[in-house]
Amino acid sequence: MRFSTIFAAVAAALPAATAPTAVSLMAAGPTDPTPVDVLMMKPGQFNYNWTVTNWEAGCARGGCYYGFDIAAEEYTGYPNAPAFKAHCDGQNEGAPYTVCEMKDGGSAARRVSARLLERNSSDPVYIRVSYQYADSQPNAYFNWTGTGEASYNQFVAPAQTFNVTPSEVFGVA
Numbered sequence: 001m002r003f004s005t006i007f008a009a010v011a012a013a014l015p016a017a018t019a020p021t022a023v024s025l026m027a028a029g030p031t032d033p034t035p036v037d038v039l040m041m042k043p044g045q046f047n048y049n050w051t052v053t054n055w056e057a058g059c060a061r062g063g064c065y066y067g068f069d070i071a072a073e074e075y076t077g078y079p080n081a082p083a084f085k086a087h088c089d090g091q092n093e094g095a096p097y098t099v100c101e102m103k104d105g106g107s108a109a110r111r112v113s114a115r116l117l118e119r120n121s122s123d124p125v126y127i128r129v130s131y132q133y134a135d136s137q138p139n140a141y142f143n144w145t146g147t148g149e150a151s152y153n154q155f156v157a158p159a160q161t162f163n164v165t166p167s168e169v170f171g172v173a
Contacts, residue, residue, distance in 0.1 A: 038170070038171065038172055038173075039079065039142075039169065039170070039171035039172075039173065040168075040169065040170050040171075045169075046075070046077055046166065046169070047077075048072070048075045048077070048081070048144075048165070048166055049072070049163040049164070049165050050070050050071065050072040050129065050131070050146065050163065050164045050165075050166070051070065051071050051072065051161070051163055052068050052069070052070050052127070052148055052150075052160075052161065052162050052163070052164055053068065053069045053070075053071075053159070053161045054067070054068055054069045054159045054161075055067075055068040055127075055150050055153070055159055055160040055161070055162065056068070056153060056154045056159050056160075057116075057125060057150060057151070057152050057153060057154060058152050058153070058154030058155060059152055062091075063091055063092040063093075064091060064092060064093055064116060064152065065089075065090065065091040065092075066088070066089070066090055066091070066114075066116060066127065066150075067087075067088065067089045068087070068088055068114075068127070069085070069086070069087050069088075069103070070084075070085070070086050070087075070088060070100070070112065070114075070129060070164070071083075071084065071085040071086070071104075072084055072131075079135070079142050079169065079171055080135075081131070081133065081142065081144060082106060082110065082133055083104070083106070084102065084104060084106065084110060084112060084131060084133075085102070085103040085104035086100040086101060086102050086103055086104075086112040087100060087101045087103055088100035088101075088112065088113075088114040088129075090114055090115060090116065091116075092116065093116045093117065093118045093119060094115075094116070094117065094118035095115055095116065096115060097113035097114065097115045097128075097130060098113060098114060098115065099111060099112075099113045100112040100113055100114055109133065109134035110131070110132060110133035110134065111131075111132045111133075112129065112130070112131050112132075113129070113130045113132075114127055114128065114129045114130070115127070115128050116128075117147070124149045124150070124151065125149070125150045125151055125152055126147050126148065126149055126150070127147065127148050127150055127164070128145065128146075128147050129145070129146055129147075129148065129164050130143060130144070130145045131143070131144045131145075131166075132144075135171070135173065137173055139172075139173075140171070140172060140173040141171065141172055142169060142170070142171040143168075143169070143170045143171070144166040144168070144169050145166060145167065145168045145169075145170075146164040146165050146166035146167050146168075147164065147167065148162055148163065148164035148165075149162070150162060
């Protein structure tokens with residue numbers, strides 16, 4: 001079963017309530033009928049922010065580019081999320097996610113990635129950040145994703161600091 005199919009099935013199963021929702025799905029299909037617990041949370045269900053520092057971004061003939069540091073403390077609500085620090089560099093609005101360099105030496109299996117969202121010329125710049133990590137349970141992982149508003153500031157303004165608030169959490173246990 002494709003990830004997008006699983007994601008759509010989970011999204012359709014979410015109630016309007018604000019509590020986290022776990023849904024059991026069949027894994028790979030008829031050849032692998034193992035149930036998989038999937039967690040998906042809607043925006044506003046958690047109070048957790050990531051801090052972006054040293055944001056610099058600009059555009060040239062070759063396209064737009066960005067660079068920034070991002071960090072977060074451990075999130076102790078449900079689902080728990082380990083603290084992280086990373087440095088991200090990437091280019092081109094609408095390009096796929098670029099994997100960031102982890103800077104904190106943490107022992108957990110985890111990854112931060114980022115991408116610039118496409119925009120109209122008058123719209124603000126939006127950076128989309130994804131934080132994936134393995135949970136303590138075997139074969140379990142979570143992916144938090146959020147968007148931050150910034151600007152193309154290279155050569156015209158100092159480096160920026162702002163928050164990215166995760167708006168989606170997806171997990172498989």
